[in-house]
Amino acid sequence: MPTLLAPPPSVPAAAPVRRPFPPSLPSRAPAQIDLPAVSFFGRTLAEYAQFFALDLPALRRRDVLDVAAGPSSFVAEACARGIDAVAVDPLYAGRVDELTARIDGDYARMLTQMRAKPALFRMKSFPSFDAAEADRRAAAQRFLADFSTHSLHGRYVAGALPRLPFFDDSFDLVLCAHLLFIYANRFDFDWHVAACRELARVSAGEVRIHPVCGPDGRPYPKLAALRRELRAGGIESEVVRVDYEFFIGSGSMLVLRKGAT
Numbered sequence: 038m039p040t041l042l043a044p045p046p047s048v049p050a051a052a053p054v055r056r057p058f059p060p061s062l063p064s065r066a067p068a069q070i071d072l073p074a075v076s077f078f079g080r081t082l083a084e085y086a087q088f089f090a091l092d093l094p095a096l097r098r099r100d101v102l103d104v105a106a107g108p109s110s111f112v113a114e115a116c117a118r119g120i121d122a123v124a125v126d127p128l129y130a131g132r133v134d135e136l137t138a139r140i141d142g143d144y145a146r147m148l149t150q151m152r153a154k155p156a157l158f159r160m161k162s163f164p165s166f167d168a169a170e171a172d173r174r175a176a177a178q179r180f181l182a183d184f185s186t187h188s189l190h191g192r193y194v195a196g197a198l199p200r201l202p203f204f205d206d207s208f209d210l211v212l213c214a215h216l217l218f219i220y221a222n223r224f225d226f227d228w229h230v231a232a233c234r235e236l237a238r239v240s241a242g243e244v245r246i247h248p249v250c251g252p253d254g255r256p257y258p259k260l261a262a263l264r265r266e267l268r269a270g271g272i273e274s275e276v277v278r279v280d281y282e283f284f285i286g287s288g289s290m291l292v293l294r295k296g297a298t
């Protein structure tokens with residue numbers, strides 16, 4: 038008579054017992070922020086100053102371009118400090134009410150993601166998610182007020198990488214945050230090369246790109262190839278650590294300078 042410990046007839050007696058993973062074990066899929074579309078989500082000048090390591094007093098009366106600026110308040114705040122700042126983003130072709138609706142939807146989605154995946158974050162600049170949310174919502178409000186007043190004066194320009202509506206060497210400093218590598222899966226390698234060349238084309242000085250990682254916090258996998266390609270076209274690059282981290286892996290920027298031979 039079979040005992041209760043005997044294997045079922047279909048399993049050979051010598052076969053190792055395979056236990057199912059307990060449901061509490063994490064899945065093997067890499068943890069990351071899910072970014073199905075590029076979000077219209079923005080940050081303040083204080084946060085820009087940290088992740089781009091900006092010397093704000095030194096930028097007074099200098100021409101600064103914020104590419105993929107979204108609803109960031111960087112340009113509004115920079116202009117208030119005497120910096121000649123301009124923002125460019127494809128969505129600036131829209132009306133204020135359209136941008137407001139876009140902010141409402143994208144902020145809700147992005148903030149839900151953040152709160153659902155706290156293990157991805159190591160916030161140096163904020164004591165809590167609530168504080169980070171309040172800061173980013175304040176950025177969007179300041180942006181909307183400034184956009185209503187100043188889009189007609191050329192402070193907010195509709196345009197998209199990899200082709201920007203500016204002459205060569207128009208700006209002393211060109212910034213681009215939270216587009217290139219964080220959305221690496223939406224843009225292919227050739228697009229990244231073209232986008233970096235375009236950022237460098239409109240800059241007479243430096244380009245700073247932040248962060249240098251993807252949505253999983255790992256460095257952009259084709260970074261070495263991208264830097265080689267840029268160098269071959271006369272653009273030097275350097276990865277610089279910054280005193281900032283919001284999601285894990287976001288503590289650096291890529292700096293580009295023209296002039297290599």
Ligand SMILES: C[S@@+](CC[C@H](N)C(=O)[O-])C[C@H]1O[C@@H](n2cnc3c(N)ncnc32)[C@H](O)[C@@H]1O
Pocket residue numbers: 075076077078079080104105106107108109125126127128196197198199213214215216
């Ligand atoms: C996450 S927001 C970043 C906003 C801001 N730079 C910041 O860091 O707070 C990304 C922005 O990129 C813009 N964008 C999407 N495709 C773009 C493109 N091809 N060229 C320039 N901007 C683009 C979106 O409209 C959106 O406003």
